[in-house]
Amino acid sequence: MTHKLEHVTFFNGHKMPIVGLGTWQSPNGEVGQAVDAALEAGYRHIDTAYAYGNEAEIGQTLKKWFDSGRLKREDVFIVTKLPFNGNRAESVEKYLKKSLEALQLEYVDLYLIHHPVGHLDVDGSVFPRDQDGKLLIDMNTDHISLWKKCCTKKNVWQLFPLASSLSSARRIVQLSPMSDPVVVDIAQRHGKTPAQVLLRHLMQHRIVVIPKSVKPERIQQNFDVFDFELTPEDMEKLDTLDMGPKGRMFGDSIGPERLRHPEYPFKERY
Template sequence: MSNIRLQCANGDSLPMIGLGTWKAKPGEVYEAVKSAIEVGYRHIDCASVYGNEAEIGQAIADQINAGTVSRDELWITSKLWCDSFAAEDIKPALISTLHDLQLEYLDLYLMHWPIPLKKGHGMRTADDFVDPVLLPYPDTWLNMNQLSAEGLVRHYGVSNFTVKKLKVLLENTPFKPAVNQVELHPYLQQADLVNFCQGAGIHLTAYSPLGSSDRPDPLKQAGEPVLLENSVIGEIAKELSASAAQVIIAWLNSQGISTIPKSTHLDRQKQNLDSRHLNLSEEQVNKIAEIDLARRYITGEFWIKDEGFYTLEDIWDE
């Protein structure tokens, strides 16, 4: 499976293994992106809300200037944060991201969550949110795509969208997302979503593909299952003389799902990227299919506020 890439209609290609940058700390994300590009990563996944795009942009610029890589060899993804969903806020948010990343265009720009916030507000109380009836996500999606003619973005997509919400976009707008970035891994296989997206020609990218064990403590639950310690995955890793992380990445890629594992350690970056050379047997793929727990590590509970607009059922349509 070496060199797997998603071929887009316009000839662009999305590398199936990228570098995630959520939780990459200031002072270390520069070196992480720099080393990732040096060892062969060509997809860097970013977001304005991560607060580290300026450092990422410097690493990208330094590697381009050093001749390590050219801009057209890279696929850079970023995301529109939820406080910039109003029509007048979308382009300024995009320009800010391009400035921080020192880029003239993005390869992919995603709507981060289908949940609008008031401009400049956090997500502490219900008062920080915009009534979704007043700022529906299909309107934001339309306004994002209307920037296409300006050449600032090559592809538009969404993140954290369910089948129901994707259908709303497809039925009410003329624009199909190129990508839906969601949490996907052996403990959260989301077969219905995978089948729908693949049938509709919407590529899936898996975030937190390894279980996000380094996410902030408030997002963790006591006694939660540790994906990388699963015995089935461990057995397959032993059979293939590979790591558990490599098995998971190869399993996702075998289904046509790209991944963006985050690592700031050079050895793990190399190891994750080497997953592209790993081939799982049909029997091994089927074994992993049996360990689905429908278990989210990113539950979305941070969106639930007293007297707020959302429940978890609203967010995940479950």
């Protein structure tokens, strides 16, 4: 059971650990300790992004582990992302190099386009604004050429977006799946926490999960999901909790200007 869920396998044979540490909103001063705790717990997948502003501290922790010989570079699957202001083919190499430098790595295992809405590249700011505080949106991003440049640079031919399904920040609606009676009941029957049940549910659907925490005990808890299995009945009950668009909608506190972009993905209303 556990071995079947340790990885997802790409078409080219490369394997991605199915549980990773998410680092969105993990602040500098804490994110390095979080990565350290995750690697101690057995995580071998770290997810970050240029826009998070924490790649350098993550890189310092990774270097410590690699220099000590406790882990080799190839033991850890590292994901980072092209920032909003880099959404054009000619900027891919520039920002990939910046991320590699910050992470102190020669390569990343997966490089994602962070968001389909591009920003203008002004002084390297991820969120450039005009004198009135409005975001400077790039309305002319050529996504086809952008995908081609990301995919050929490191011989990656397919990219897999990861959903931060347990995150509530910027949600239009406040969701509390961990307090849902169905989830709580299943968790009690398995002797697990609601969070562990939600993670396991996604894992059994072959979806990579990247729960975020900076607390060592929570990081360990989020990794203790390999020693139980949800029944088909459990899976069916959890599947019926799918809220469709209502459960996937995000607001845009970054700036309402993004709503005008033709590739803005969250325009559906309910």
